[in-house]
Amino acid sequence: MSLSKKRRNNIVGYILLTPWLVGFVCMYLIPSGMSLFYSFTDYNLLSAPDFIGIDNYIRMFTRDEKFWQALKVTFMYVLILVPARLAFALCVAMMVNKKHKGIGVYRTLYYIPSIIGGSIAVSVVWRQLFGNGGVFMSISEALGIKQRSSLLGNPDTALLAIILLGVWQFGSSMLTFLSALKTIPNSLYESAMVDGSRPFYTFFHITIPMLTPTIFFNLILQIINGFRVFTESYVITDGGPLDGTLSYVLYMYRKAFTHFEMGYSCALAWVFVAIVAVFTVLLFWTQNRWVYYESDAK
Amino acid sequence: MNNKKTGSIRSKKKREAARFHIGAILLSFIMVYPLLWLVASSFKSNDTIFIDSYSLIPKVWDAVKNYTTGWEGIGGVPFGRFMWNSLVVTVAGTVCGVFSALLAAYAFSRIEFAFSKFWFGCVIVTLMIPSQVMVVPQFIIMEKLGITNTKLALILPWAFGSAFFIFLMVQFFRGIPRELDEAAEIDGCGKFGILFKILFPVVRPTVVTCSIFSFYWIWQDFFQPLIFMSDIREFTVPLALNMYLDPNSFNNYGGLFAMSFVSLIPIILFFIIFQKYIVEGIAMDGIKG
Numbered sequence: 001m002s003l004s005k006k007r008r009n010n011i012v013g014y015i016l017l018t019p020w021l022v023g024f025v026c027m028y029l030i031p032s033g034m035s036l037f038y039s040f041t042d043y044n045l046l047s048a049p050d051f052i053g054i055d056n057y058i059r060m061f062t063r064d065e066k067f068w069q070a071l072k073v074t075f076m077y078v079l080i081l082v083p084a085r086l087a088f089a090l091c092v093a094m095m096v097n098k099k100h101k102g103i104g105v106y107r108t109l110y111y112i113p114s115i116i117g118g119s120i121a122v123s124v125v126w127r128q129l130f131g132n133g134g135v136f137m138s139i140s141e142a143l144g145i146k147q148r149s150s151l152l153g154n155p156d157t158a159l160l161a162i163i164l165l166g167v168w169q170f171g172s173s174m175l176t177f178l179s180a181l182k183t184i185p186n187s188l189y190e191s192a193m194v195d196g197s198r199p200f201y202t203f204f205h206i207t208i209p210m211l212t213p214t215i216f217f218n219l220i221l222q223i224i225n226g227f228r229v230f231t232e233s234y235v236i237t238d239g240g241p242l243d244g245t246l247s248y249v250l251y252m253y254r255k256a257f258t259h260f261e262m263g264y265s266c267a268l269a270w271v272f273v274a275i276v277a278v279f280t281v282l283l284f285w286t287q288n289r290w291v292y293y294e295s296d297a298k
Numbered sequence: 299m300n301n302k303k304t305g306s307i308r309s310k311k312k313r314e315a316a317r318f319h320i321g322a323i324l325l326s327f328i329m330v331y332p333l334l335w336l337v338a339s340s341f342k343s344n345d346t347i348f349i350d351s352y353s354l355i356p357k358v359w360d361a362v363k364n365y366t367t368g369w370e371g372i373g374g375v376p377f378g379r380f381m382w383n384s385l386v387v388t389v390a391g392t393v394c395g396v397f398s399a400l401l402a403a404y405a406f407s408r409i410e411f412a413f414s415k416f417w418f419g420c421v422i423v424t425l426m427i428p429s430q431v432m433v434v435p436q437f438i439i440m441e442k443l444g445i446t447n448t449k450l451a452l453i454l455p456w457a458f459g460s461a462f463f464i465f466l467m468v469q470f471f472r473g474i475p476r477e478l479d480e481a482a483e484i485d486g487c488g489k490f491g492i493l494f495k496i497l498f499p500v501v502r503p504t505v506v507t508c509s510i511f512s513f514y515w516i517w518q519d520f521f522q523p524l525i526f527m528s529d530i531r532e533f534t535v536p537l538a539l540n541m542y543l544d545p546n547s548f549n550n551y552g553g554l555f556a557m558s559f560v561s562l563i564p565i566i567l568f569f570i571i572f573q574k575y576i577v578e579g580i581a582m583d584g585i586k587g
Contacts, residue, residue: 012489013411019398021417023458028424031435038434045438092325100318108573109326112333115569115576119518120536121558124543125332128339128351135335135352168329228428231520235540249430249521256434257525269431280426 039267044260056267067268069243070251073233076159077247078226081166086218089173090211096174097181107178114171122165123235127152130161130236152237155244162232162245173218180214181207212291220283227276248272333562340364340555347551360552368553368560372541373530377557380538384517385564387449387534391456392512396505398459403467404493408479418468425461430521437525451526452534456516463508470504471497506575513568535561 014021039056041049060067092110096103116122129135130151137150148154151161184207192202230249233239239246239254252272256265334354339347343360350357371377405411406418436455440446445454478500479492487495498505520536527533533541539561541547542554569576 009409010411013405013409013414016401016405020402020459024420027455027458028432031432034435100315106322106326110329113329116562116565119562120520120539121561124539124558125336129332133348133351138352224426228430262434265434273427273431276428
């Protein structure tokens with residue numbers, strides 16, 4: 001009559017897991033299989049997929065300049081944005097981590113961009129702020145800097161405006177740093193002061209090491225997130241000018257839904273997965289060298 | 299002498315505080331300026347928006363016209379309809395997604411079932427895979443099922459529980475002492491009873507945090523609607539704003555800015571109501587907003 005405990009656990013466990021399992025199979029497993037298959041085909045949605053072996057991959061690496069451009073743009077975006085945002089977030093967190101009146105208000109104000117930043121409304125604003133005749137242009141003109149084109153109108157600087165939009169959203173990293181700063185025991189700073197340590201030295205030998213787990217965690221999340229940049233380059237510049245802001249996901253999107261090269265787009269997607277995976281593994285691999293976990297120290 | 303010294307320390311502290319506040323206010327202004335600019339521009343008349351674009355005080359007010367023409371919508375579809383579509387998708391996606399994640403997290407952290415480690419590994423893998431990668435096959439599947447251009451197409455990708463929420467909730471469950479459920483089990487409480495009667499009140503803060511972020515993500519999602527939707531009557535707010543940007547179909551900057559601001563109002567309201575949860579949630583788990 002009564003089921004064994006093990007069996008009952010299995011039944012209950014799988015009942016609870018069912019929604020996620022359905023999603024995993026229908027939204028990840030089956031699409032992954034399809035996408036892997038399509039990546040070896042020439043497929044335009046209308047006629048049946050035509051198997052062409054690894055041609056898509058060969059084409060990508062040997063004959064597709066836009067692929068390299070998209071890679072370059074995305075790498076520059078991630079490699080500039082993530083360190084810049086983290087450094088800025090840390091500076092502001094240290095500044096706000098003091099006892100002054102009104103700290104809560106500042107913290108809230110600094111955090112607001114992180115909340116609205118992903119929305120298209122902000123991209124709309126950015127387009128105007130850094131576009132032709134925008135605020136940025138009129139201010140720099142008032143300062144006497146002559147410009148031939150707006151920041152967004154110049155292929156060399158357009159990406160910078162999009163990176164700025166990312167740095168502007170430093171609020172959530174700041175909050176993680178703030179809570180990490182609060183967990184650093186005061187005794188460490190006191191003994192450093194007794195030893196006559198200078199603030200500079202204290203920062204690099206106490207604060208930074210104690211923050212490395214937070215930095216590591218933020219790095220992983222933000223790098224994965226950074227690679228996915230799409231809305232900004234689609235709405236603000238549509239990849240232009242001269243593909244100066246053509247992000248990888250935007251290129252994937254165009255290949256699939258503008259040129260209807262579904263097979264090629266899927267091949268791009270798999271290379272993308274590989275790149276993100278390599279970055280993640282590399283970061284985890286370097287972890288032992290620089291991330292300091294308190295529980296390890298004896 | 300002594301008095302003088304404490305006095306100078308006090309004035310030094312005062313100067314330091316003043317320096318801090320000047321810096322902090324300056325930075326606040328830069329941070330909030332784009333938002334203020336949006337509000338100010340939504341009040342300006344169309345032909346003056348770009349004349350003194352940096353100014354936050356409109357010279358020629360045209361707020362009523364901007365908001366009414368913006369709200370009228372585009373292609374015969376009023377903006378209220380876009381808001382409604384977004385709201386339905388966001389609420390349904392959030393409720394289903396967070397609930398699915400809660401069930402899965404409970405199973406992973408409290409029940410020993412076959413292959414649970416393997417499945418949890420799968421959760422972590424999906425955490426690392428950018429969702430955009432799946433979008434072509436997802437589109438093809440939905441096309442074959444005939445659900446593109448329905449709200450279902452936008453809800454489904456969120457409805458089965460995001461890996462991130464499962465991960466957060468598992469972390470939280472692990473921090474709750476097992477004695478709590480064991481005691482309830484002795485009292486004859488089933489596994490579901492334990493989850494909803496005993497554990498739910500404890501994990502509620504995490505559930506709220508996840509719901510808030512789910513709300514933000516779905517409300518602002520642009521990529522999936524862009525691919526799954528082509529019928530303007532089913533557009534969500536981000537897609538509608540994207541249409542507003544096209545000068546051929548909607549040449550009205552005032553209306554664009556007005557509705558851009560309207561699209562942010564639910565987010566900002568949510569932020570004001572749940573600020574405590576949000577700040578604590580991020581401090582705890584470092585969710586990216």
